[in-house]
Amino acid sequence: MAEYIAQIYEYLFSGTMISNLIASILLVPLGFILRWILVRSLANVEIRSPELRLRWTIQIRNMVFALVTVALLLIWSSELKTTAISLVAFGVAIVISIKELITCVTGSFLKVSTRAFSVGDRIEVNGLRGDVIDQTLLTTNLMEIGPGDNLHQYTGRILTIPNCLFLNNSIINHSITHDYAIVTFSVPVKADANWQDHESWLLDAANEICEPYMDDARKHWQKEHDILADLPKIEPRVSVQMKSPDELDMVVRIPVPNHQRNNNCQLILRKYLDNKQQAALKEKDTKQQSPQQST
Secondary structure (H helix, E strand, O other): OHHHHHHHHHHHOOHHHHHHHHHHHHHHHHHHHHHHHHHHHHHOOOOOOHHHHHHHHHHHHHHHHHHHHHHHHHHOHHHHHHHHHHHHHHHHHHHHHOHHHHHHHHHHHHHHHHOOOOOOOEEEEOOEEEEEEEEOOOEEEEEEEEOOOOOOEEEEEEEEEEOOHHHHOOEEEOOOOOOEEEEEEEEEEEOOOOHHHHHHHHHHHHHHHHHHHHHHHHHHHHHHHOOOOOOOOOOOEEEEEEEEOOEEEEEEEEEEEHHHHHHHHHHHHHHHHHHHHHHHHHHHHHHHHHHHHHO
16 A cells, blocks of 8 residues: 555656646646737727627637647647546446536537538527527527517527527528528418518518618628529518418518617518508598599
8 A cells, every 4th residue: 555655646746747636736827828819909990890899809718728729738748648548447337427518518619510500590499599699519698589479589598498499490590691681470360362562561661671771781692692592682672472261471581780680670560551551541531532533
């Protein structure tokens, strides 16, 4: 027993062990200093998009973390080799106990390798919907959007999603491009003789709200079309769906700047209600004038 303790003592206080410990202790603050320098340098670069600046900041953090990890592995490589065999059995037990962590790391590699989304994109996975604001090796943070599927406003909550969800669930990316997106929402109406009026009121409202940025959206869409050949047409459109024998759904599809999704949908709905109200008042005035003209 005393001999075994002496061997451990000799190993711990050998020159190689002490030099490795010193190198490891110095490496960590150097990593923080490198990250600070890179982030400060990025702050001096003119970047118009806040999402792009946030994306680069997260990439710098992850890159420095990866460099520090690789450097630590190189420093302790000889010690790791000598203890590798004895750690096999221990490693199997660790793998079983941290299975969820391993699946999270695997999910992280899956989303990176497939380029499913990036910071600033609006995604939906397993019923969770929001804008990506941060990514790590184990989790992804979303600024939640809702409530429900038809609203595009922030709820004020941050969702932390384990990356293992990306292995068994489909990822829906609502951001086709970085500047503009296609948004759809439904307006229920009665299936009567006036359904075409509702379609016209909605389309007029959508064209009026989208008109200020349509030229820029068309130019942007044309650039993206050279890369993504199957992009849908960008003009506002109203489709009709039969919800029940007595009810229709007017499905409105519009292009919107990524930062104006909920605002533009609300403006179109309010303009549609105004058009509907004005038409009703005009019809009422016509009915009131008809008896007077007949007399």
